[in-house]
Structures are given as structure tokens and as C-alpha cells.
Amino acid sequence: MSGLISLTTDFGTIDPFVGIMKAVILGISPKTRIVDLSHEIEAQNILQAARVLSASAQWFPKGSVHLAVVDPGVGSNRRALAVKSDGHFFVAPDNGILSTVLNEKSKIYALDKPKYFMKNVSGTFHGRDVFAPVSAWIAKGTPLPMMGTQIYDPILLDIPKIKTDKGQLTGEVIAIDRFGNLATNILQNDIVKNFPPSSELIVRIGGKKIAGPFSCYNEARPNTGACLINSTSVLEIFCNRGNAEKKLKLKVGTTVTLTEKH
Secondary structure (H helix, E strand, O other): OOEEEEEEEOOOOOOHHHHHHHHHHHOOOOOEEEEEEOOOOOOOOOOHHHHHHHHHHHHOOOOOEEEEEEOOOOOOOEEEEEEHHHHHHHHEOOOOOOOOOOOOOOEEEEOOHHOOOOOOOOOOOHHHHHHHHHHHHHHOOOOOOOEEEEEEEOOOOOOOOOOOOOEEEEEEEEOOOOOOOOOEEHHHHHHHHHOOOOOEEEEEEEEEEEEEEEOHHHHHHOOOOEEOOOOEEEEEEEOOOOOOOHOOOOOOEEEEEEEEOO
């Protein structure tokens, strides 16, 4: 175990929810170190949280615990999960939030042993009463099979997939960050697989041609739409020293196409 727990929620930082979860974790495992990934996930935006997990977990030491709570179904009969995948542990509701970190080798457990929960479980705050204590017990070395029953049918998100047809690669915007940069579902590997290394690409978003791909933001002319491969290896639409979302009037779901210039 690494002794690290990361936290990802849509709780924000104005209310005390995150601090309370940390207090529960430290009450069970005082030596645990806690890293805040993000508490500014858009309210109930499960896909956004899933993207944060997939982009971040790889940078943590093996054995780290990643606690994610974006939980519109709190208090319902939706399952609570603990997962081991690629050497990391994940604790979250079974609502698709773990879609981006699961694979065929993942070990998934439905948490059904109340001895690892808080004594009184609220119907509105499983982050405090279920997920925080379970994460702390995992960080202390408690094996997952002691905490739940293995399952094979987790809820998975219907994440948009790219399409290829007659030399055109088509994807869409799937997330927008606080700078107005737009992440697409087109990976660097998708581009490498579909176009020769020396290709000059034409990139269009919403039918409008934009410049790039560039290697960094500053290569593009200020206040014009452009694109690059970002730090998570996905095609990103940006506006140097501006806000691409507002400048280009784009939104999640907008179509992005790549073709080779001839």
C-alpha cells in the first residue's frame, strides 16, 4: 500500500463535506496522506469525474486508493464498489464513474460488509458513511474480499466512440475545462493509427476549420481557434490567450473531424 488516498467529488469547497470525509479517513487511518484531485466536478457529471480518474491515477504510486464521489443515486439501491485495477484501488458508487479505469483484469467488489462502514449510514451522505471509511480500511491493508462480494457486471457509461470512414476521423467534444479548452474523444493513438506520420491534417470543429495541431498553446495566433495534443494525449481545441468555448461558441457533443490534406 502507498498510504495515499486521492479524492474526487462534486462537493465543491464551500460546504464542509470534503473536510468531513477527510476527518473520517484520518480517524481510521491517521498516517494516511490525502490528495485532493478535484472537488469542482460539475454537479452530478459522472463522465467528467471518470475522465479525471483516468487522467490522474497513473501518476500515483501503485497501491494508492482513489475515492470518487459523484453520486446522484445516493441512498438508493445502487451498489457501492471497491475495485483493484492496474495496481490501484478505486472506491466509488456503481454508476459508471469507474468506466475509464476498468479492464478485463479488474477485480470488482460490491461493498456489503457494514462493519467497514460508519455505525449509522445516512441516506444522503455515503461519501462520509461508506466510501470514506472503506477507503481508509483499504489504505490500512484490508483485503477487498473481506469487504464485499466479487461482481462481474458493473455499470458502464456509454462513452462516445470515434468513427473512421473514407480517410476521415470523426469524434466529438466530451469535456470543457475552466479555461474554455475543449477535450475531445480523439486520442493521439487514434491519429497515429489512421494517418501517416508526415500527414498534414485538416481539423474542423462544428464544420469550421481550425489551425493545428500545434505542439503548445503559444504556437497558435492569439484569439483564434486551434488544436493540439494535450498532456493526457487527447486532441484538445483551444484559443491562445482566449476561451475557445466562448470564442467558437462550442459545447459538449460538437462534432470534430480530421482529414489528410492532399
